[in-house]
Amino acid sequence: MKLLHVVSSVDRRFGGPIEGVLQRGLRLREMGHEVEVASSDDPGAPHVSAFPLPVHALGPPRRGGYYYAASLRSWLRAHAASYDSVIVNGLWQYHSFAAWQVMRELGRPYVIFTHGMLDPWFNQAYPLKRLKKLIYWPFAEYRVLRDAAAVLFTSEEERLLARQSFWPYHARERVVSYGTRLPPQHAEPLREAFLADHPELRGKRVLLFLGRLHAKKGCDLMVEAFAQVAAEEPRLHLLMAGPDQTGWVGELKARARTLGLADRITWPGMLVGDAKWGAFYASEAFMLPSHQENFGISVAEALGCGRPVLISNKVNIWREVVEAEAGLVAEDSAPGTLDILKAWLAMSPDDRAAMTRRTRALFRERFSVDRMATSLIDVVSDFQAAPRT
Template sequence: MKVLHVAASLNPAWGGPTKVVTELTEALAKKGIEVSIFAPLENSKEICIPKGVDVKLFPKGFLSKFWTSYSSSLAKALMKEVFDFDLVHIHEIWHHPHYAAYKATKLARKPFVITIHGALDPWCLNHKAFRKRVYATLIQKRILKEASGLHAITEEEVKSMSNFVNNQNIFLIPNGLNPEDFENLPERSEIELLYPGLKRKKVILFLGRIHPIKGLDLLAKAFGKLARTRNDIILLIVGPDNYGYAKQVKQMLKIEGVMDKVIFTGILTGHMKLSVLSRADIFVLPSYSEGFSMAILEAMICGLPVIITRQCNFPEVESVGAGKVIDPDVISLSKAMIELVDNPELCKDMGSKGKRLVMEKYIWDKIADQMIIAYEKIISGKIKELLSIESKQDKYLRKIFQC
């Protein structure tokens, strides 16, 4: 089987979709699938290249200022090479690469799958809403309707897809990670050499893009309520500032009077990211909208209790007792942080349950097997036979966590 993945970016600063594309394709390649990735070339040396995967990068054109990740050379290559593949897997919507891939697959009469990565959540639809409504009417709904399969990563995404477009070929397979990447975490004190302000503090970690969608305005105010009354905590904000939003977040923290208890590190990858995950005591992601956060999985496999909003679409965190799932408001966030900061035994229990959940259900090796089955059904025209692969797992997990 030969499968082509088309992505809007392979730059880690792009966020979760880049991580999913690279790690999923690498897992598929390990299982003998011939996998290629086509993506626009970013002006960065930090490009993720998965092992065993043929990656082709194409320069972005001037129109990328108006249509994200526009690349005429990528579109031409797709038109020429799409005939060599059995299936095309398109990642994200609204951007030029997904449109170019759709046009190429229609020309070649090849089946195609689309993973939207949370792009139909209410917050995302309301962001630049007028442009998206026009694009959806003219182009996007037709593409989704004609897709051979729509890949959802959460139950909420299944609902949002069903509400947005009439396509019954929706299948649910979650994201995952590679547990071996987290087997030997650095010593907790290692990151303190670079950031000595962390010494003898309880560390609350935010890991993700510094973007309005991530709820950092809520975090700034909630942390302010907590940090003004105590000196034993510190907030560590780790992630790229692609949109210049960090300046606004810092201003919020200054208004709260707690900027001296916050550290911004910028984007950290590899060993450095593992170092902050090792040193953190609590992970917080108060997003207004998420597809399926890879950062939550990373925090849980590192044994951290997590505080997330319902909009993170990860209800299992609450059902198995791995953390707190809250409404996106300052009071709920501040109460959850206080409870965890003051209860290390509860944090330890939540952390162990979260790690157990990830190991049972969210590992790329298992997920790649599920995806291969989905590909085979789609290529053979038997997607209607594709059952919800998670159903048996869910029953099994419920029994485990009730013990």
């Protein structure tokens, strides 16, 4: 099959959705399918040339947060019919509205991944944005969902939450598998290379956060909880890895200094490639007390690296983690984050080792890229575009 993913941007700094497009796309290509991406990016942007899949960058987008690219609609009108299926990724940007307009004009079906963007948490966290969305909803995104051949969710939790977000709501819902490629398994050389670059971590009990350093992720909860247990375990160390998209890291670092933790938290910035995998293997557990997480690719990656996950119950795959006993789960609050950290420290070495052994089994059973790829093909087979004329 020849598939087209439509996204606002292929910049991987934006987090999970584009990472999912990439990992699924690479695996589908290995399986013999053709996968291309259309985005609103500036064609001269470095992240476009660095993206491993073919990209039709149709920007640059106009300034502002909407990522409007005037040529996207005309390009889709000219080329969409040459693909077996069009998959729209994400809402609330011009690309989803443009895809809806064109596919409706052409009389061809499309499917859409919401990527957690209908989670009601966003309405509570950003009330002013919610007012703008309420105005926009009936004329745009409601129709984008209503007319899609399938609206794809990556967990039952995400599907149920989406129904609470806006009214009216109509969608042909379908839950599909999601995941990522098995991380490299040569742990020791990756670990040693990372520790060579970060010698302050050697001999420490490292807890890893890896993702956007954003208020939604609960990074402040980690710092505050760590401050309350730091004296109990002098070897405990936080590794806070990821890009700072909102200028929040300075405030977090200042808080760490006030708490006397400046030398016990490492901030390496965004990690990719071997450095990312080295960070996983240099850590004993992965921590994500997020206030909202549709799936959490980094959670799946941690499991694939054999690392237990300490997550909030706002990470939508928390039920699978609890069922498999591959991590610990608590509320996305200061008390909850403290409880989960204390529970981890209170576990015996044998119990931690047993939990570690269960992580890879969960990855294989629920979050592998093979299942992720084939589930999309199953959807496309059901809602394949009409025969070309």
